[in-house]
Amino acid sequence: MASETNEGLRLQGMNKRFGKVHAVRDVSLEVPSGQFFTLLGPSGCGKTTLLRIIAGLEMPDEGRVLLGGREITNLPATRRQINTVFQSYALFPHLSVFENVAFGLRSRKFPQPEIEQRVNKRLEMLGLQAMARRRPDQLSGGQKQRVALARALVNEPDVLLLDEPMSALDARLRAQVQVELRRLQQKLGRTFILVTHDQDEAMVVSDRIAVMRDGAVVQSGTPEEVYDDPRTRFVAEFLGAANLIRGKAAGDGLQADIGFLHLEKTPPWDEGIVAIRPEWIRLHESQPAKNGIRGRVREVIFRGTDYDLWLDPGPLRVRSHTYKHFKPGDEIWLELAPQELVILDED
Amino acid sequence: MKTKLLVWYGELTTTRSLVRRGLYFMSPGMLWLMVFLVLPGLVLIVVSFASRGAYGELLWEFNLENYRRLAGFGLFGWTADYLMIVWRSVWVALVTTALSVALSYPLCFFIAHRPERTRYLWLTMVIIPFWTNMVIRTYAWFLILAPALPFARLAALLGIVSPGSPLYPSVFAVYLGMVSMFLPFVALPLYASIERLDWELVEAAQDLYASRVRVFMQAILPQTLPGLSVGVILTFVPAMGMFVVPDLLGGAKYMLVGNLIQQQFGASRDWAFGAAISMGLMVLTLFSLYLYRRRSRGENFL
Numbered sequence: 001m002a003s004e005t006n007e008g009l010r011l012q013g014m015n016k017r018f019g020k021v022h023a024v025r026d027v028s029l030e031v032p033s034g035q036f037f038t039l040l041g042p043s044g045c046g047k048t049t050l051l052r053i054i055a056g057l058e059m060p061d062e063g064r065v066l067l068g069g070r071e072i073t074n075l076p077a078t079r080r081q082i083n084t085v086f087q088s089y090a091l092f093p094h095l096s097v098f099e100n101v102a103f104g105l106r107s108r109k110f111p112q113p114e115i116e117q118r119v120n121k122r123l124e125m126l127g128l129q130a131m132a133r134r135r136p137d138q139l140s141g142g143q144k145q146r147v148a149l150a151r152a153l154v155n156e157p158d159v160l161l162l163d164e165p166m167s168a169l170d171a172r173l174r175a176q177v178q179v180e181l182r183r184l185q186q187k188l189g190r191t192f193i194l195v196t197h198d199q200d201e202a203m204v205v206s207d208r209i210a211v212m213r214d215g216a217v218v219q220s221g222t223p224e225e226v227y228d229d230p231r232t233r234f235v236a237e238f239l240g241a242a243n244l245i246r247g248k249a250a251g252d253g254l255q256a257d258i259g260f261l262h263l264e265k266t267p268p269w270d271e272g273i274v275a276i277r278p279e280w281i282r283l284h285e286s287q288p289a290k291n292g293i294r295g296r297v298r299e300v301i302f303r304g305t306d307y308d309l310w311l312d313p314g315p316l317r318v319r320s321h322t323y324k325h326f327k328p329g330d331e332i333w334l335e336l337a338p339q340e341l342v343i344l345d346e347d
Numbered sequence: 348m349k350t351k352l353l354v355w356y357g358e359l360t361t362t363r364s365l366v367r368r369g370l371y372f373m374s375p376g377m378l379w380l381m382v383f384l385v386l387p388g389l390v391l392i393v394v395s396f397a398s399r400g401a402y403g404e405l406l407w408e409f410n411l412e413n414y415r416r417l418a419g420f421g422l423f424g425w426t427a428d429y430l431m432i433v434w435r436s437v438w439v440a441l442v443t444t445a446l447s448v449a450l451s452y453p454l455c456f457f458i459a460h461r462p463e464r465t466r467y468l469w470l471t472m473v474i475i476p477f478w479t480n481m482v483i484r485t486y487a488w489f490l491i492l493a494p495a496l497p498f499a500r501l502a503a504l505l506g507i508v509s510p511g512s513p514l515y516p517s518v519f520a521v522y523l524g525m526v527s528m529f530l531p532f533v534a535l536p537l538y539a540s541i542e543r544l545d546w547e548l549v550e551a552a553q554d555l556y557a558s559r560v561r562v563f564m565q566a567i568l569p570q571t572l573p574g575l576s577v578g579v580i581l582t583f584v585p586a587m588g589m590f591v592v593p594d595l596l597g598g599a600k601y602m603l604v605g606n607l608i609q610q611q612f613g614a615s616r617d618w619a620f621g622a623a624i625s626m627g628l629m630v631l632t633l634f635s636l637y638l639y640r641r642r643s644r645g646e647n648f649l
Binding site: 091094095108152 | 545547552555558569
């Protein structure tokens with residue numbers, strides 16, 4: 001089969017407009033086979049449209065979709081070796097869990113013994129054997145999600161698409177399912193493409209993340225690359241928290257309102273922004289050698305595992321793991337080490 | 348007695364006052380049903396066991412003669428005439444319902460996909476024929492099917508009817524009239540279901556390699572079943588007893604059970620036999636509904 005080659009899925013020059021809305025702009029992506037790829041972005045950024053184009057549920061205005069080196073742009077959804085887990089799961093309400101999972105195999109007229117064998121294997125893998133006779137309305141949200149997953153995976157798709165599959169789950173279950181999903185993907189070695197607006201989810205599950213905004217991919221890379229080295233203000237703020245410090249380039253550093261900060265590299269602009277994550281700022285009793293800022297605690301927010309301190313000047317946000325209890329009004333030295341300051345390309 | 352307070356949809360009240368209020372609200376409707384439906388029904392049952400006098404008057408001599416006659420045992424031995432009429436009525440009702448359903452689906456999808464501005468205009472056009480009396484609407488078909496008009500001419504050209512003759516009375520005209528009469532009864536409830544259709548299920552079926560037939564049977568039909576059921580019942584039940592349309596468009600030769608009943612209470616002056624046929628029709632209708640309900644509760648639609 002052509003899809004067995006390592007070429008995976010490729011999108012070339014993808015464009016899609018809905019009336020005046022340019023939902024997908026010039027997107028070109030490459031998803032190697034066997035990767036867990038995530039399209040991350042706020043609602044309305046075009047990530048779901050892109051997913052639907054891959055599934056064959058939407059026709060792009062321009063661009064090509066290639067799977068395993070073969071063009072599938074004009075292939076209908078029914079003929080793509082791609083299956084989808086829909087956001088609301090879209091389980092057939094009149095069919096049992098077993099029949100829901102068997103749906104794709106029955107469509108393709110598999111013999112009954114093989115259907116039973118394959119469906120039971122998937123149900124077992126996802127811990128759903130006991131639910132086989134139930135109807136979707138007798139299942140919890142987490143169970144429905146697993147049925148949707150089983151229903152897609154039983155067809156052994158080349159690519160599995162997941163459209164915000166965890167948005168209907170509560171926070172605790174979501175965290176658990178994220179890890180399970182990651183393990184499942186690694187075990188199966190299939191290509192998973194996830195659409196989400198949840199940056200934590202994206203980082204937990206993904207091999208690679210493409211951050212989208214206004215229909216375009218603004219940055220892509222491994223979770224570490226995207227988190228540690230955001231190129232734009234949007235990416236810095238969308239993935240995790242970030243302190244954004246605006247200033248003018250001066251000598252080997254940045255002249256900002258809060259003081260002079262040494263940088264590792266010379267910024268490519270005269271005036272711009274450097275970013276630093278709250279947990280990258282270190283707290284000291286005495287003034288550090290470089291990039292020390294005297295801060296005064298304005299607000300303390302307890303987060304369970306750590307504290308968030310909001311400090312003047314700035315306000316700068318610092319995530320502290322120390323046992324020391326801070327109170328508003330306390331003064332402290334902050335170290336914004338040069339290697340931790342990320343020079344953004346643009347505003 | 349200690350009255351127990353309870354909260355009824357936000358209102359603080361007692362069981363007794365709830366029951367009393369329920370009676371106030373329900374009694375006018377119940378009274379109406381008793382006087383105009385249940386009592387006449389009971390009278391009809393009694394009459395169906397009575398006999399016809401020599402001059403068409405009712406004789407209070409009770410026996411099963413009317414039902415024996417309906418089953419075909421007459422003066423000259425057994426005949427299937429009445430059973431044939433009943434069967435034909437069921438058949439006409441079934442075909443009318445099936446045609447109305449088959450026409451309603453595309454119609455409803457069409458209307459549901461109009462922009463909101465024009466959607467209600469289309470719906471109004473479905474309802475407009477109801478503003479006219481049924482008999483007048485049926486007579487309108489006489490004009491449309493008249494010999495000089497294109498439909499009859501086309502049929503004559505194709506050799507279906509002889510030139511210069513109208514398209515009525517005929518089976519075709521009966522179905523035409525029946526379907527045009529009952530289409531809105533299917534289309535409107537079906538539209539309510541189709542408008543709320545969850546298209547994600549259709550997409551899911553496509554995503555899972557379903558053929559067009561399978562998409563319809565598994566993703567569309569189950570979702571539209573509530574509206575479809577209402578439409579089918581609203582069509583099938585009155586179509587079984589319809590007599591105006593088959594009488595006018597089918598001619599006297601196309602006898603349905605509705606015409607038969609009308610004839611007994613009219614020209615034949617045999618109220619007892621008419622009542623017996625009515626009871627037979629009612630039993631048949633209830634039985635059909637029972638079968639239908641059992642069937643639509645089934646799990647698989649394939």
